Amino acid sequence: MTTGLQITRRKTLGLFAAAPLAGWAGKGFAAGATVKIGLVLTMSGPFASSGQIMANAAKLYLETEGKALLGDVPVELVIRDDGGANPDVAKRLVQELVTRDGVQYLGGFQWTPNANAIAPLLNRAKVPCVLFNASGANTTQLSPWYARTAFTHWQVNQPLGEWASGSRGLRRAYLLTTDFAPGHDAEEAFTKGFTNRGGEIVASVKMPIQSPNFVPFLLAAKEKMPDVVFAFHPGGVQASAFMRAYQEIGLRSAGIQLIGPGDLTSDEELPNIGPAALGVITAGQYSMAGDRPNNKLFIEAWKNAYTFSPVRPNYMAAGAYDGMHLICSAIAATGGKADAPAAIEAMKAFRAESPRGPISIDPETRDIIQNIYIREVRQQSGNELANVEIETIPNVRDPWKIAHPL
Structure with missing residues (x-):
């Protein structure tokens, strides 16, 4: 398969046992026109590391599992930089990718405002778009051409709230959230x-x-002395800054539990955060410490492919890896042909064993169904910090969609 991708010390692995789409198992595909996949990611600015992680994960899937799934169907990634939460830039890039570059699929999108802004373009162009990270609950309702392999904050944080006040017995909570759509969710x-x-x-x-x-x-x-502080921010470099402030203020020594979604202690930032993160509890769909065979193989493949980079895979990497799996499954199901309605129908039937556990696409909402893990930062052998999964909430659908059906 020709992908036009360069990965250092690439190792071809028969990694993960993905469930084939019904009726397409074992089907061969003849070489034909290259299928172009346009990825809109943040590759510059303060959140560039997150975009690079997702780009690396997408490339890794194509160079490993994608080869077996696609056979001779050639695929090309066309990556564009939105520079951050810039809806107007995202719209311009999507317009160019569709009309000038001729992409057949779109993916990426770190930012909910950017993803929401392109919905009218998708509705006109009828191009399937897989959200690797954008987590706004209503985004997939804005266009029938969206599917999501990321998460929604309702899917993560409503179960976390129930666990904190129910199983954990915490009574009084103080909330700190970033002022944009995912923070509101x-x-x-x-x-x-x-x-x-x-x-x-x-x-x-x-x-x-x-x-x-x-x-x-x-x-x-701290002045309010709650039992728990729930915090949300966009993650990345802000994770280290937040945890330094948390340590400086002394919330833990005051007996106040810090909890939040996985952005708080994202795997790639844990080495930078250091011991300040110990004991912090988060909810998320992925952890490097997850004791699953597919996760161990994923981490091994990542380390083999990116020996030049110390950056570790995180929840964004899982979203991008599975997002590329979803796109490649649709390409396989359509034989590489430009048939957007058939591609979306194939995506609705998707299910697989992922590094994060069993996943599928809800055919009603086109959102992912996945396990949510309650994790605690603990020190493992070699003094390495890890988000250790202490409880599993299985097969969680987005509860916002259940309460707000179309």
Whole structure:
């Protein structure tokens, strides 16, 4: 298969036992026109490392499992940089990818505002688009051409709230969330789960998305002496800055539990955060520490492919890896032909064993169904910190869609 991708010390592995689409198992495909996949990612600016992680994961899938799935169907990745949360830039890039570059599929999209902005273009162009990370609950309702292999904050944070006030017995919560669409979803979802089990929200405070100083926000939270501080921010480099402030303010020594979605202690940032993260509890769909055969093979393949980079795979890598798997499954199901309706129908039938566990696409919403893991940062052998999975909530659908069907 010709992908036009270069990966250092590539190792071809028969990695993961993906469930084939019904009726397509073992079907061969003749070589034909190259299928172009356009990825819109943040490859510059303060969140460039996240975009690079997703680009690496997408390439890794094509160079390993994708080869076996696609056979002789040639695929080309066309990666474009949106520079961050820039809806106008995202629209321009999608317009160019569709009209100039002739892409047959779209993927990527770290930012919900960017993903939401391109929905009218998808509706006109009828191009399937897989969301690797954008997590706004209503995004997939904006166009029938979306599918999602990421998560929604309702899917992660409502179960976390129920666990915190139910299983953990925490009664009073102080909320700190970044002031943009995913932060609003995180706030509302955690609130619903926490209060459903008898918890009380002491205060809910929004933080700016750009270069926030977390210290005054955490000081104000400490003054209220809640049982728990729930926090959400966009992750990446902000994870280390937040945890430094958390340590400086002394929330843990004051007996206040810090919890939140996986962005708080994302795997790639744990080495930078250091011991400040110990004991922090998060909910998420992926952890490098997950004790699953497919996860161990995924990490081995990542290390073999990217020996030049110290960056570790995280939840964004899982979203991009599985997103490319979903796109390649649709390409296989359509024999590489440009048949968008058939591609979307194939995506609705998708199910696989992923590094994060069993996954499938909900045919009603085109959102992912997946396990949500409650994790605690613990020190493992060699003094390495890890998000250790301590409880599994299986096969979680997006609860926002259940409450807000079309």
